Amino acid sequence: MITTFQEVIFPISVDDFLHRYWEREPLYIFRDNPYYYNGLINFDDFEQLILSTWPGPENILASRIDPLSGLGHYKNYSADDPHAISKILFDYASGFTIALFGLTKRSQAVHQLVRSAEQLLLGTGSAGLYAKAGEPQGFRIHKDPHDSYVLQLEGIKQWTIYEPQRLFPIPHDDDSYEVDESTLGSSILQVELHPGDMLYVPRGFVHEVRSNAAALSLSLIFRSCKRSDLLQETVNLLIARNPELRRSVQGSFVAFTLENHQHTVHSIRDACLQALSDEVVEQAIENIKRNMTGTIVPSQRGKFSQALRVTSLSHFSVLRKREGNIFHLEKTPAGLILTFPGGCISLQPELLTMLRFILEREQFTLDELSGTCGHELALPLVQRLVIEGFLFVEDSLTPILPGAESSNSSGLLCTDSP
DSSP states (O other): OOOSHHHHHTTSOHHHHHHHTTTTSOEEEOOOOTTTTTTSOOHHHHHHHHHTSOOOTTTEEEEEEOTTTOOEEEEOOOTTOTTHHHHHHHHHHTTOEEEEEOGGGTOHHHHHHHHHHHHHSSEEEEEEEEEEEEOSOSSOSBOOSSEEEEEEEESOEEEEEEOOSSSSOOTTSSSOSBOOGGGOOOEEEEEEEOTTOEEEEOTTOOEEEEOSEEEEEEEEEEEEOOHHHHHHHHHHHHHHHOGGGGSOOOSOSTTOSTGGGHHHHHHHHHHHHHHOOHHHHHHHHHHHHHHHHHHSOOOOSOHHHHGGGGGGOOTTOEEEETTTTOEEEEEETTEEEEEETTEEEEEOGGGHHHHHHHHTOSEEEHHHHHHHHOHHHHHHHHHHHHHHTSEEEESSOOOOOTTOOOTTTTOOSEEEOO
16 A cells, blocks of 8 residues: 555656646656555445544535536535435435545545655645546536645546646635636646546646546645745734834825825835845744644544553653654743644753754654653653654664655755754
8 A cells, every 4th residue: 555655656756746747737647557556545435434424514525517507516514414424325326426525534544645745845735535426527627726636546537637727826816716618728638547547736727527437536635835925924024023014004095096105115115125034034934834834634643542651661662753754843932842733832941952852863762862861851751742642652663764864854844943
């Protein structure tokens, strides 16, 4: 079973993908291997997920395009409806495409794939599962404000992709994800996805999906950190730090023109240029990383059962960061703040040396950590980090590939502001 983002885009390397395809053009990978995604999710798993999912609108959507009118019919299901599951199964049999979201919270296998992508790409990921029993078409021609990595699990789907109508769109660029078909040009890619194939669709690229028979696909959805995000956070910091930028604009509604407010415009420009510095931009980056880290779904790897192991830790116990290289360490006047998916904890400043030791390593023993500041400080720190869910107690050491020891060597979402 595949577990990494590298396997999702195989045989393309990550570097080749980032330099040739990412945000630029679609990528179709034909593998001629229907067993490539074995062990991930199949139709039986999909049925079990439906039966065990709270049927709220944020979790399940049904969609069908009327073949005569071309109009879309969309359905959400109420969690308060005792017949919701029966309605979902009926709609599926009636030709609706059923979309199931929030899979990173329900499938450890999917979570591993998304987490692997989050380790390599700057952004946050999620996943959606799309199942249909046959005709008609599930969704109209549309575009998405996020990148999609489509893994064809079962059945066959026909994809047609068009040029984007707006380069690098961001959420809320317009009111609808659907597009006017009369404005489309010629298609740039037409492919038939078979089990084992993968299709990367960058945000904004218009696409249409059809299938004449039962089909199941998994979409890894990735929302990247954009330059506009960095610009917006930088501007927010400038406004917070400079009272001149928070002053009201004088004048009447009619007089509110560029000609009448040249002085105001120059004042804003001068205030921004004077306050803009590398330190402000660096703080904006830190804020984005902190916020992003806090929104990532934590991994499902025995967090509760790990609490049982803290009382039996020995000098030779092996520890590993649960979330890999996704964390944020910040030094504040009150102490240290460690943020990671699923947690945010405050620590004493004197623990900084040991924290650096932990953050810079893929894995370590309690004895190795004790060598930095003593066992009497190392043991309670490790116990707390295990209980909080930041560290994971391994059964034994895992071989580390040469050059993979440093957590900062790959440009991952990992920052240490002190």
